[in-house]
Amino acid sequence: MAAVHREATGAVLVGHGLAGELVRAFAVTHPDQAVGLATIGAPPPGHEPAWLAEVGQWRADRSFIPDVGALLHRAYPGGSAELADLHWDQRPLEGAPPEGDPTGSEPRVAIVCEDDAVVSMADQLTAARLLRAPTASVPGGHSPHVRHPGLVATLLVNWLTPGDPLRP
Numbered sequence: 481m482a483a484v485h486r487e488a489t490g491a492v493l494v495g496h497g498l499a500g501e502l503v504r505a506f507a508v509t510h511p512d513q514a515v516g517l518a519t520i521g522a523p524p525p526g527h528e529p530a531w532l533a534e535v536g537q538w539r540a541d542r543s544f545i546p547d548v549g550a551l552l553h554r555a556y557p558g559g560s561a562e563l564a565d566l567h568w569d570q571r572p573l574e575g576a577p578p579e580g581d582p583t584g585s586e587p588r589v590a591i592v593c594e595d596d597a598v599v600s601m602a603d604q605l606t607a608a609r610l611l612r613a614p615t616a617s618v619p620g621g622h623s624p625h626v627r628h629p630g631l632v633a634t635l636l637v638n639w640l641t642p643g644d645p646l647r648p
Contacts, residue, residue, distance in 0.1 A: 492516040511584030516640030521593040522607040525577045588613035589639035598622040
């Protein structure tokens with residue numbers, strides 16, 4: 481999940497999954513207000529895959545109530561048993577996503593997740609194009625920051641640190 485404040489100067493915003501849409505929305509509405517922008521396994525706006533009906537249900541208010549076990553099986557196959565204790569409490573996003581392209585010049589990267597059973601590679605690449613972000617590919621499923629935290633941290637630092645000699 482991403483937490484975005486209207487005055488994000490000095491902050492690097494990183495959004496995983498649906499929170500990647502918040503990072504893109506911030507980039508559109510507040511160009512150059514963040515030091516860097518990144519997404520991990522982000523879908524494009526309006527992403528509602530058919531498999532969602534297999535792992536939960538939508539309420540009339542557009543909130544989603546998951547079957548946590550079924551969702552974890554899809555998103556984190558082979559994940560730790562402690563994940564089953566997760567509690568889902570997310571309000572639905574309100575309003576339409578902002579129209580337009582991000583125009584800022586802050587460093588960006590979209591980490592795309594190989595073998596992601598939650599967001600297809602094609603959808604992740606579409607989201608990266610909408611953010612105007614280069615991509616870095618990471619092995620594994622939807623949450624590489626859980627399985628490969630060092631790799632994801634290195635990618636974020638290398639791509640988002642201005643003047644870093646390792647930055648592509």
